Amino acid sequence: MSVSLQEQYDKIYKYCYFKIKNATLAEDLTQETFLRFFSQNNYISRGTPLAYLYTIAKNLCIDAYRKAIEQPLSEDISDGDAAINTLETTISVKAAVATLPQDVQEIFLLRFSSELSVKEICEITGLSRFAVRRKINGGLEKLKLVIREEDYL
Amino acid sequence: MSKKLKETLKTAFDAPMPIRKSEFLLSVNFPKSTRFDFLLAQIGYIRKRVWIVALLAIIPALMILFSGITENVLGLVWVVSSLLPFIALMGITEIARSASHNMAELEISCKYSFSHVILARLGIIGFTNMIMFTVVIASFRMVGGVDVLRLGTYLFVPFLLTCSLSLFALNRLRSKESAYICGGISCFVSICNAFISNQYRSALSNEYMMFWVIAFCVLLIWTVGEIIKLIRKTEEYQWNSSLTA
Numbered sequence: 290m291s292v293s294l295q296e297q298y299d300k301i302y303k304y305c306y307f308k309i310k311n312a313t314l315a316e317d318l319t320q321e322t323f324l325r326f327f328s329q330n331n332y333i334s335r336g337t338p339l340a341y342l343y344t345i346a347k348n349l350c351i352d353a354y355r356k357a358i359e360q361p362l363s364e365d366i367s368d369g370d371a372a373i374n375t376l377e378t379t380i381s382v383k384a385a386v387a388t389l390p391q392d393v394q395e396i397f398l399l400r401f402s403s404e405l406s407v408k409e410i411c412e413i414t415g416l417s418r419f420a421v422r423r424k425i426n427g428g429l430e431k432l433k434l435v436i437r438e439e440d441y442l
Numbered sequence: 443m444s445k446k447l448k449e450t451l452k453t454a455f456d457a458p459m460p461i462r463k464s465e466f467l468l469s470v471n472f473p474k475s476t477r478f479d480f481l482l483a484q485i486g487y488i489r490k491r492v493w494i495v496a497l498l499a500i501i502p503a504l505m506i507l508f509s510g511i512t513e514n515v516l517g518l519v520w521v522v523s524s525l526l527p528f529i530a531l532m533g534i535t536e537i538a539r540s541a542s543h544n545m546a547e548l549e550i551s552c553k554y555s556f557s558h559v560i561l562a563r564l565g566i567i568g569f570t571n572m573i574m575f576t577v578v579i580a581s582f583r584m585v586g587g588v589d590v591l592r593l594g595t596y597l598f599v600p601f602l603l604t605c606s607l608s609l610f611a612l613n614r615l616r617s618k619e620s621a622y623i624c625g626g627i628s629c630f631v632s633i634c635n636a637f638i639s640n641q642y643r644s645a646l647s648n649e650y651m652m653f654w655v656i657a658f659c660v661l662l663i664w665t666v667g668e669i670i671k672l673i674r675k676t677e678e679y680q681w682n683s684s685l686t687a
Binding site: 294295298316319383386 | 447448450451452454455456457458460461462463466467470471472473
């Protein structure tokens, strides 16, 4: 895996947090993901290692979700120096994304936050390329209806 | 989709800062890449045009050789030897690309030093060039029964002359236009070689064989010396980079 470990740690952590909404548990699962990934090093040098990493994380989250108590999402958006306009845009986009179906939100996270390719998203979610693109485009269309035009143009 | 929306979507999934990240990353035991993995990775960084130019230079000559269009096999030698400087040009400019574009940050961020990277790429390009030479010499031997030693020196001399002159220029000129200078050197060597081979056919005879052998030895030593200087210069880039960081 030629990408930065630190960067991937943050992305996997965000993914786990998105899935289970618990910061401590998300970090535990992130670390467990990496430990399991590195123990199977034959996957590192072939195929798409990033997709495999996210698949491990997804399976761990599914197992943990069944046991973990869901905590409310903390709206920790107070970044003191953020410009008001940027803050309002982020809030409205976050709220708009929250209205999307869970599977679409997950694809948005993988595509725009983790910056994975469509191929990698297909391997993680088990969907076809067409289905992934359809969900992305559908989600964007829905966002455009929810967010005011001046917020995203 | 607007750039602003794309950027905002990136932050839409923000999470609380992880607490145990540094501690975990310092302690985790992850598999390290081997030197062979590093070598293979360098192949991907060498631009495709290096291989394409080599093939474009050699394949037509081999096709003419095997087609039997000309019976004078030795007469084709000057064609191939005049094309070889351009193959040397592609290799030299590829190696110099990292140095001339100030890629010293490679050494800072990677496990392997910048000089290792340069050496690896030199090794890969040199190895593929050797394979190419072997194929050409074997083909000429097969078709025309040309003496291997004689043919090898005819082909290697212009190639090594281009390499040594280009590396000489690169090691002394710290300029982003060094690629153009190497191009000029390649053209000059190619044209001179074609002229000499064509106008003075006796230059390829056994009478002047000793000259070719001496030239080969001198140019080989000069080329190796310039390569060593280039590798040493990469350490200088690191020092300069650390002073200006």
